[in-house]
Amino acid sequence: MLSYATRRVLMLIPVLFGMSLIVFSIIRLIPGDPAQTILGTKATQEAIQSLHHALGLDKPWFVQYVSYLKDLLTGDFGTSIRTNAPISQEIWPHLAATMELSFVAMIIAIFFGINAGIISAWKQNSIFDFTAMVIALIGVSMPVFWLGLLEQWGFSLELHWLPSIGRDNIRNAVNPITHFFLIDTLLQGRFDQFWVVIKHLILPSVALATIPMAIIARMTRSSMLEVMRSDYIRTARAKGQRMFWIVYKHSLKNAFIPILTVIGLQTGLLLGGAILTETIFGWPGIGRYVYNAIQYRDYPVIQSGILVIAFFFVMINLIVDILYAVFDPRIKYR
Amino acid sequence: MGESLLKVNDLKKHFPIEGGVLGRTLGHVKAVDGVSFAIEKGETLGLVGESGCGKSTTGRMLLRLIEPSAGRIVFAGKDMTKLAKSELRELRKDIQMIFQDPFASLNPRHTVGRIIEEPMIVHKLGGKKERKKRVRELLEVVGLSSYHAKRYPHQFSGGQRQRIGIARALAVKPKLIVADEPVSALDVSVQSQVLNLLQDLQEQFGLTFLFIAHDLSVVRHFSDRVGVMYLGRIVELGASKELYEDPKHPYTQALLSAVPVPDPNYQNEKIILSGDVPSPSNPPSGCTFHNRCPMAMDHCKTKVPELKELEDGRLTACHLY
């Protein structure tokens, strides 16, 4: 188990290295000049040149890459061209914001998705099954940004039930410690703020949860169906076991591996793919952070942002792989 | 009897087990660990043994579908292990294979006609017309009708598919046919049809067979000589009548006694072996059978028995003899 985990971690190194190289070269291909962006319409040729020099953009790209890599290894993400701020400080609040949102969305998606899938499989071909699966199909076909807009329109603009943007009350802002506001407010004992934070989470997380929920429900159903046709489930029934336990104990644990795969995949996707939801709900997350940086050609930020996202993506895969071993004892010995 | 058509000498296949941090080789599965035998022209050599003892691997190495780790295979005077790829493809015309699984061994997207024709296309035998004609002939030979050529495999039953597989093997007029469990996936009543068919074909075309099976009765029925394999080695080899009537190696004895005979009046004394077949990745030292052998002696644990000739061509690898 341990060696399996180490092996997986070691395998990450070339992937991460490759990723950094790809990211680095991709963004150098992006036309547009950060200096021009910074200086805007007031730019003169001279000003651009001296800014280039100040930013080190006039060196050959591999020199830039090597020094970037060197910094990375020491945990230094560099500084934003635009704001001059060290990225390592800037990035965490954004990442935490996205992580909190994704986490809540994933909890919603997993809870409803798995249960809907299980019940659908258990009561295959029933009305519940049919309805749940049609809803799930619509769910996977739903453009998130559209759903987000509709949600915002209905629940916020028309009904005024929930806030439309942001993650906390601007006037009564959460004092960040970990930048996970749910945790921070609890740590500070601010239950009023906690409640506000929850309210802010509802709309975006539901929008974000739709697709994973639908995918998880579908995967759970098909995986459960497959498992429930298997010989060992027949064995369990032949023992006289109750259906409930067969479904929730025997089948679920077996069916969980493919479900885990999609959960992992979807979680990873949420991290970077939340851009659209973040745009609509003014969520100060990592997706928008990088997206904006692309707009401003803020190379170090794009670089580090994408890398961090990819890193988490890979880490989630790793965790999933390790979790496989928890759910499937056969894997440890592979 | 004439020259040996095929001679196999100390053939080995060790599959590496990969794992660890960087995909290092952790060990080897000794799937085949020094097998030697010869097949005369026109005879059938049976190969029996329990699952995983290396029968299929041996069979496939003869066509070099699996590259041998060591050893020599001499077919019709040529050393197969030394052939270049193109020569090898040429030679494969002379050795054909019949597979165990009648469902998996036919491409589901090709018509039966195309499946049978394909070997001829590959080896550029005859023109289009001739090939089509031959396909029809072959279908008749294996007991199907020529109009079956347009059908797809899934429209046939298992027995019929196995006939198609046989027709494909016959298409290039091979000298040797390696039949890897050709009937073990078939129903009893169909199994006998296919066995009869193979027997007929052998008589008609003078075919030479390496007949692999785990069903001892089938092997006895079909083979002239039989080799018994255990953990990648041949433990006993001899003419089938003698071997079945008077098995020498304790494993052969146990194996034969364990087969349930379809006759309620027949009661034999069963030798029940203890334990399971050990894993070929970690075979026991010395005689690989020693840990299950009812007659094991001390030196069986250390010394590997040679395959020795006992009488009239019977070979046994056991320290008792």
Place this chain on the structure above:
Amino acid sequence: MTDPVLDVKGLKTYFFTDDGQVPAVDGIDFHVKEGEILGIVGESGCGKSVTSLSVMGLLPSPPGKVVDGKILYNGEDITYASESRMRQIRGNDIAMIFQEPMTSLNPVFTIGSQLIEAIRIHRKCSKKQARARAIDLLKLVGLPRADELVDEFPHQLSGGMRQRVMIAMAMACDPKVLIADEPTTALDVTIQAQILDLMLKLNRETKTAIIIITHDLGVVAQMCQRLVVMYAGKVVEEGTVKDIYNNPKHPYTKGLIQSVPDMREKKQRLYSIKGSVPKPGSIKKGCQFAPRCEYVMTDCLEQEPQLTGNEHLVRCLLYRE
């Protein structure tokens, strides 16, 4: 004579699929008494497994459904018993082991927990007691290292060991009837011998009635007292093993017995039944075996034969009174 523990009368199980109705089991009668071993033989697809699943109430439904007939357990009609009643019977009164030892155990739970579960469903006892019983059971079926095995996962065991575990699980609550659906088909001969031996021993010790379902005539001949021969969803012959082997009446039974090669002597040529097993329901009229029968008469194509005779029953128009 004692009453049968399990008595199946005129059982019909149909599958209602998109392609229409499939009469997988089309009127089957058999019974088994305490301490008896009954064999059911038949070729693939003739409805053996469906019969056993019907008895257990484990048919995949939809599409499967018992449409007619009665299943009596100790005189109680359990054909349409409620699910909760069936749960009490399953495992407790009638237990079952399946063909595939490799897949019949849940891979993600330890052997012990699966055994304990089987015990605690029907017996009120603490986890500890159940565990002790589980270890006893493992010892009973002849597994070494029983107290370590309980904490191991199925994949750590070989096929033969897993089948022993399955038997242990089936025996957990001392069932009156044990249905073994091809318990040794997936196993090697030597292991098969071990398992059969074990079942015989258990039968002798516990007086559990055993129904062995198999296609291997040898297994039946060695194990069973009475035998039911099935063909295309129907019983074609029933009687004591000796009667049937010595004097097979139905042409199918005759053909079947003759088409098996005998290990003890080499037949020149095997007898073979022509054609292959029909899909259930594809023959609408007359005797299901008629198209393959050597002795077919015009009546056979029209009239459906009944099971006749006493003690040695046969379903063939040749024997009509």
Place this chain on the structure above:
Amino acid sequence: MLETATNKPPVDPQIEEEKSTPLFSEVWKSFRKNKLALIGALIVIFLILLAFTASFFAPEGINEQKLSMRLQPPSADHWFGTDDFGRDILSRVMYGARISLRVGFIAVMGSIIIGTLLGILAGYYGKVVDMIISRIFDILLAFPSILLAIAIVAILGPSLRNALIAIAIVNVPNFGRLIRSKVLSLKEEEYVVAAKSIGMKDSRILFHHILPNSLAPIIVQGTLSIATAILEAAALGFLGMGAQAPEPEWGRMLSDSREYIQDAPWTVIFPGVAIMLTVLGFNLLGDGLRDALDPRMKH
């Protein structure tokens, strides 16, 4: 005389019955039974017709501005209402079908072609080639696809064509992996071993045995990918990184009329519904095809 002649098995009755090209008819048979899949197929067919005939049937052109008729609610004249230029939304939505379908098909074709090539290289030649290609796939897959697409569009410049290219690139690893694993598993199939054993060349094995048998999963994955490609294109359009004004691309239409959601909700609702239905159609179709083509799913 050979006994085989006398022993010839009678022809099974069920063999006689099936006549037409069996694979297709079999697929069609199981597909036909799947009502949802049929609905999906109908939606897709409808969209294709719409795309081809938009210029005949669309009540108005895509770009006829009537600023005096801005933001009219749905009415008999304008079933879907008008947008902020006074353009007829129904017409634009109909033309939009053409754009979305084109993006979907072309992007997916592109990924299939590149993915198949790479997948075959990796799967069939193995070793180092496989290592390199697989790692590249790993790396590409480690980036969230929308982010990668945005980056690519940023390089190429925002336009529908570039969005299409980005989507194609982003989807390459999916197909590449699919083909690779298919090639790897098919390589071990007994009929491929059989082909090898008759002395067939690798290339012939690849093109006659392996590729044709990988077709079904490609078709399925392809159909489902069209759905995602359309969604991705709409997302890029929504972010302003895809289709450019005044192209009536649905995502673009959505983002252009977002600001009117409270005052003129129809400007937002109809393009969204169009996207959803289209994607749904392809998803249903893909699911149906999978059930029909993948024997494992049959029960």
Place this chain on the structure above:
Amino acid sequence: GCSSNESSSGSGGSKKQTTLVFGRGADSTSLDPAVVTDGESFKVTKNIYDTLVEYKGQTTDVGPGLAESWDISDDGLTYTFHLRDGVKFHDGTDFNAKAVVFNFDRWMTGKKSGKFAYYPSMFGGFKGDKGHIIESVTAKDDSTVVFKLKRPSAPFLKDLAMSPFAIASPTAVKKYGKDYGRKAAVGTGPFKFKDWKSKDTITLVKNDDYWRKGQPKLNKVIFKVIPDNTARLNALKNGEIDLMDGVNPSDIESLKNNKDLELFYRPPMNVGYLGFNVEKEPFNKKKVRQALNHAINKKALIDSFFAGAGEPAKNPMPSNIAGYNDDIKPYDFDLKKAKKLLAEAGYPNGFKTELWTMPNPRPYMPAPQKIAEAIQANFKKIGVDAKIVTMEWSTYLEKVSKGESPMFLLGWTGDNGDADNFLYTLLDKDAIGSNNYSRYANDKVHELLIKAQSETDENKRNELYKKAQVIIHEDAPWVPLVHSKPALVGKKSIEGFKPHPTGSDKLNTVYFK
């Protein structure tokens, strides 16, 4: 979450609201005004810092700031400023003449750092550059600073009032070095910098020692980034913010009817235009340019996409700037005339071309893409088939300035309210390669503009500009489209908010009813 009553009671209980949340589209890049060029940054720094002189009210006329009064020598080369006494920086250090000198030294010697972009563009370069107009800045005593110029400059005072030339605490600048502007921002302004959550909020708190007594009236100002216009407005409607800029014109109509909210219009000091690359076929022909001038229905455009919040433009600069020539008769919307002109130019059937447009809204053009679409439709009517092209902002500027686009939408927001800052900056031949994107070169115009630069007599100067506008109108290198009055919207209860034409507002007079 934030229904409006909850939020208004959010910080002050039942008392009057004293925290203002200002919603805006982008974050600041730095809080050091000297190094930034973007309006978003100035919005904040304007409230932290003061300049020597300040614009009065909603105009660009100059009045006292940190300098109570000043004298100008007759030759226009020496400016003597008398500084206000007793002013302290937020860090407690004194504001005095040395501080002013320190700041100017910092800027004019900062060439190598590449950081101070505004300084050289307003004062002709850095110290040592040929065009640099400041000879020296010296502290005569603690409260007197003397500027010596190399040559007279008419807009000099207006320049000094610009946000980038706000005076920062020398102590803090030295102490924080590179981090100044991010970790610290210390000025003399009405609000003190409290904290900055990157890309999210910047919080300022009241400076109790502000030199304007009784001000500021607010206790706290939070600048909140909500990039999306619609989302920002939603936030305002939900009471999460109090005041915002960047209103979608499309929303203005419904906002007018909203009784909880109030619209504010920023007086225009900008121009949005459609530029032609006069070096490129067929735009090198005057008739073509004039034809296209006739082909655009500016009024419909402004009604639809500015919701009326803009004036149709006829000159390159807005009417409230001295020197504006109101006698010029605009090209009217007349397709026939347009067609005729086109035919005369040799394009009776029109032509194919590209219309480049900005990717995101700018103050002078809130919906550039839509305007492009509308113009595209207009042009189509006279046979000019323009394909809309767009790309990311910096690339756009870069390519347009290299002359790669035939026809483009752009605009300009004035820095200091001087005509020079429009006409010379945008249309002089010296500015080709920087802000003269049309690459328009007319020697007559050049002559007039250069002369005006050093002309210190207001009236004479204005005449020169008027003449230049006539020539420019005739040559038509642009279609001047609009002088937009960017709308801001805030709660009804906001009082004392007077948006300034420069785009950044001092919030010291703002309070809630």
